Amino acid sequence: TERIIDVLEAFAADGWKASQDAEARAFGELVVSETSARLVELFFATTALKKDSGVDDPTVTARPVERIAMIGAGFMGAGIAYVSSNAGISVRLKDQDGPALARGLKAVADIYAGRVRRRALTPIEQKLKLALVTATTDTSGLGSADIVIEAVFEDIALKHRILREVEAVTGPTTVFASNTSSLPIGRIAEASARPETVLGMHYFSPVHKMPLLEVIVTPQTAPWATATAVALGKRQGKTVIVVNDGVGFYTTRILGTYMNEAAYLLAEGVPVEEIDRALVSWGWPVGPMALIDEVGIDVAAHVGPIMQAAFGDRMEPPATVRKLVDDGRKGRKNERGLYLYGAAAKKARGPLGRGPAKQPDPSVYRLLGVTPRPGAMTPEEIAMRCTLQLVNEALHAWGDGILRSPRDGDIGAIFGLGFPPFRGGPFRYVDQLGATEVLRRVRSFEDRHGKRWTPAPALVEAAKSGRKFHGLERRGGGPVRSTGIVRGRRHGAAPPPPVRSTGGPRIASRASRMQVTGERRT
Ligand SMILES: NC(=O)c1ccc[n+]([C@@H]2O[C@H](COP(=O)([O-])OP(=O)(O)OC[C@H]3O[C@@H](n4cnc5c(N)ncnc54)[C@H](O)[C@@H]3O)[C@@H](O)[C@H]2O)c1
Known part of the structure; x- marks a missing residue:
């Protein structure tokens, strides 16, 4: 959008020729940008999925469904x-x-x-x-x-x-x-x-x-x-x-760690709206605080212990979630959550309705016994805390044999949860930033916040070997195992061999215009 405005400004200031030059320059810059590369990869990933029957044996066919x-x-x-x-x-x-x-x-x-x-x-x-x-x-x-x-x-x-x-x-x-x-x-x-x-x-x-x-x-x-x-x-x-x-x-599991981390941020006094603003400006369609109100705080509290029983320390929720549920807060559905709804929201917007459409409920902090500390944490750190939890869990899921390919892991996070498409999904994100750098960041959070930040074995392995996740499946090796227990294989059968992904930039696509809605999801 900024580049379009640049071109229009050039037209207004210096005329047609100048705007054409500005347009050519802007196009040249954008077409080789990281954003463009991620969106082109996403286009090829979705195209490949359209042709994928979901099973590796090409002789297997779907039965007709009428x-x-x-x-x-x-x-x-x-x-x-x-x-x-x-x-x-x-x-x-x-x-x-x-x-x-x-x-x-x-x-x-x-x-x-x-x-x-x-x-x-x-x-x-x-x-x-x-x-x-x-x-x-x-x-x-x-x-x-x-x-x-x-x-x-x-x-x-x-x-x-x-x-x-x-x-x-x-x-x-x-x-x-x-x-x-x-x-x-x-x-x-x-x-x-x-x-x-x-x-x-x-x-x-x-x-x-x-x-x-x-x-x-x-x-x-x-x-x-x-x-x-x-x-x-x-x-x-x-x-x-x-x-x-x-x-x-895959999706519920990685969303769980993301939402959990947001709950920890709240418990540390990061204001509700700052958490949401940081994640939205990082590229998520909606922040985790607004999302938990939409999904239902009671639903999140129900799923949390199931995750914790299965995955232990790294899914341990902070005490805040239980306090919210015990106070009868279910989110938007009963108009009592982290934000104000109904008459309370109207009142907070003032007699002329000029206040922000969405206002956090200040009584939340009293209930949780937390003193809000506006500006105490940078938006980048807030975004990293939530997003890297999701990324680390995606790598755990990969190591556990849940996914057929990093491609599916990226698509699941983008299309199911709203991971910013221009960042390519958790696996592309690690490949682009480098596993060593991601590991460094995860370890520094582990030093400060303990066990829930233990790096996924697949991340440690990727940092050591220097291999990227995309392309890993093409080398014929199965997924890297993160633990002795391979959860997706509890009944003893091997996970299907990961799928071959197609790739290589050619033309920009519908994916570049893709909107991931921020509506209610679990
Ligand atoms: N709501 C979400 O965001 C979401 C997202 C993904 C998956 N799910 C899952 O989908 C399922 C349904 O969720 P929902 O939000 O639609 O719940 P819901 O409460 O809106 O609907 C459940 C329906 O099941 C009916 N039902 C209950 N017992 C029945 C029976 N014996 N025979 C026939 N119908 C019966 C109920 O009358 C009700 O209409 C759950 O397993 C939930 O975990 C929900």
Whole structure:
């Protein structure tokens, strides 16, 4: 934008020829910039993913999907029903009672109505697409589904019950997918008589806007089932990565350390708005404080202990999170969080409504027993504290065999969580900055803040060998193991060999215009 303004200024000051010269100079500078290189790489990564079936065996093909069943017509279920019907797929939507189903159907209809209002869809198209969604409170119509996706409450016993009910009325080629955001798929599959058909399809909210789908496979998942889920995700318009099973999969796990670090910053007295401003100016679409209010403080507090039980010290949350939950703060949904909402926000903006649209709730500091220290930490340090936690965890996930390639790790962070696209994702970021420098920064945080900053073994190894992550998969070696326990391989099978990534700059792309929305996600 600055360069465009330079060109316009040159035109205003010195005329047409001067502006052409300024434009040529600016283009020349930008086209060889790091930002341009990262966005071109991202374009090639997404192009390669479009051609990737999600499995390494080229003889495996996806089964056709004409009908899906959606169990749970809540926030996520309605979104998945929308993206599926929009792709021309019949959806059997099931919930426990009429009112829940009605809410789900209304949510789907509302998304279509919005598109008609924006003239992106004709009323006839709207009716045809909406007619693809039928509703039920029993198991009728489930038997003919090619894939059943469940998005009921995050409760393992309930998910087991749903799985058994579904398997009782479906055949051996029906894929069962869970949209869980934290439960390992292997645990869900324990209730299955056909674990080869069970996998995770982790959508992000709001489903109709967020571009990523994370497909999670266990060592028992059949390659045809994986390929079928990946093909469905692509038809739904998603960029799909396939990851191995483990607590928090890939995205939830790396987001966990990022959010945790933000909570530590708050506990140290860094003001809420300074944390968010620092991360937004580093390139994130939304800061972690605003994000936790959107996702739900209660949801974060629920996932935190699960992560800590699996990963120990480095996921230990500060006491602040529990204090917020005990005070009944859930975030935007109950209008009580780190920011002010509703009448309180209106009051804080003053009688003429001139104050900032989003104001932190000052009572948070009293509740936490923290004295805010404005300006005590630089924006760079704040951004590094949160981002390097995420990067270090991405490298742990790589070492644990969760990812098929650094490419998928970058795509997952950018498209699922909003990692700044022009910085290329966690793996590109390390490759660009150099593993030695990243390790130096992580170690200096470890000296000051202790065990949660222990560098990932893959980072230490990369700093020692000088190898870059991108390209590592092409040398034929499997991922570097970070611990004796390879979480994605709990059932004994080897992780699929990492994928070959295509690369090499050629032309700038749609990726360079890509917007990652900052809306609610987990
Ligand atoms: N909300 C998010 O941001 C998000 C993101 C990714 C994944 N998820 C996961 O998706 C799942 C659903 O989350 P949500 O936010 O849509 O929850 P929600 O509360 O909005 O919806 C859950 C729905 O499941 C229905 N349900 C409960 N028991 C049922 C049963 N026995 N049979 C049929 N329907 C039943 C409920 O009536 C409700 O409509 C959870 O596992 C959650 O972890 C949520």
